[in-house]
Amino acid sequence: MKTQDTQYVTQVRDDYDLLEPGQLDTWNPVHSEYELAYRLSIYHAATEALLLSQIPLSQLKVLDIGCGNGRSSRMYIELGLHPEQIIGVDVRTGGTINLARKLNPAIQFEAYDGDPRVYSGRGINWVSLAGVLSTIKDPEGRRILANQIYELLPPGGYLFYFELYQALKMVGGGRIYPLRIFSDFEKVWARPVRSYKYVPSLFRNADYRKARRMSVIQQDLPITILSRIKRTFLPTHEVILFRKPD
Numbered sequence: 001m002k003t004q005d006t007q008y009v010t011q012v013r014d015d016y017d018l019l020e021p022g023q024l025d026t027w028n029p030v031h032s033e034y035e036l037a038y039r040l041s042i043y044h045a046a047t048e049a050l051l052l053s054q055i056p057l058s059q060l061k062v063l064d065i066g067c068g069n070g071r072s073s074r075m076y077i078e079l080g081l082h083p084e085q086i087i088g089v090d091v092r093t094g095g096t097i098n099l100a101r102k103l104n105p106a107i108q109f110e111a112y113d114g115d116p117r118v119y120s121g122r123g124i125n126w127v128s129l130a131g132v133l134s135t136i137k138d139p140e141g142r143r144i145l146a147n148q149i150y151e152l153l154p155p156g157g158y159l160f161y162f163e164l165y166q167a168l169k170m171v172g173g174g175r176i177y178p179l180r181i182f183s184d185f186e187k188v189w190a191r192p193v194r195s196y197k198y199v200p201s202l203f204r205n206a207d208y209r210k211a212r213r214m215s216v217i218q219q220d221l222p223i224t225i226l227s228r229i230k231r232t233f234l235p236t237h238e239v240i241l242f243r244k245p246d
């Protein structure tokens with residue numbers, strides 16, 4: 001029996017059972033300009049955010065909520081953290097966590113029931129939330145997760161938020177309002193993300209079309225030179241560094 005707090009988790013699990021069953025990895029940037037754009041832009045944004053942290057890199061303890069196959073967790077290794085500083089968690093109990101463990105066995109990856117407060121007392125001082133709210137259909141579910149993160153973090157702890165402006169089409173789309181959702185936090189830094197500006201202009205995009213057919217991507221415009229140029233100059237995502245007040 002689910003508590004009211006984690007009811008939306010069923011929706012997330014059901015959607016991903018269809019979208020990405022087992023150890024299927026649709027997030028590989030080879031041939032997918034969307035994935036390449038995501039990866040390059042999140043690395044850029046996370047680097048900027050870490051530079052603003054008043055907690056030294058070596059003292060960070062990251063909880064990567066909604067780690068999926070571990071892409072965002074592995075990013076912290078590339079940016080200078082050690083595996084024991086990172087815990088990746090996801091509500092998907094099947095293949096994705098196994099794949100994450102396989103791709104980096106040194107990081108602790110766990111499937112859980114969606115309430116990050118179970119990680120209280122583990123010294124978490126940096127929560128990473130990348131591409132997660134856009135998969136949650138119920139706006140109340142997003143708010144519940146925000147409150148749980150607030151409770152989990154100590155005063156002075158950070159929340160790195162990297163997300164689409166619009167929720168995924170598969171959960172009904174619609175603008176996500178992070179400043180309202182995380183209104184209890186103070187905003188340290190924010191900027192729009194023009195993710196396509198990092199993609200080489202001659203990049204092939206076969207998988208991007210497939211992702212659009214699967215309704216993973218909100219964008220309905222055909223891939224034309226014009227739409228690529230548009231996505232290079234108009235932001236698709238936003239990054240915000242929040243801090244829990246002292």
Ligand SMILES: C[S@@+](CC[C@H](N)C(=O)[O-])C[C@H]1O[C@@H](n2cnc3c(N)ncnc32)[C@H](O)[C@@H]1O
Pocket residue numbers: 012013016027065066067068069070071072089090091092096114115129130131132135136145
């Ligand atoms: C688009 S994926 C992003 C994965 C990863 N953060 C990245 O950047 O590659 C979103 C993930 O969030 C997970 N998710 C949604 N709500 C969650 C929650 N409350 N706790 C943990 N994971 C959640 C989904 O199962 C899915 O794997």
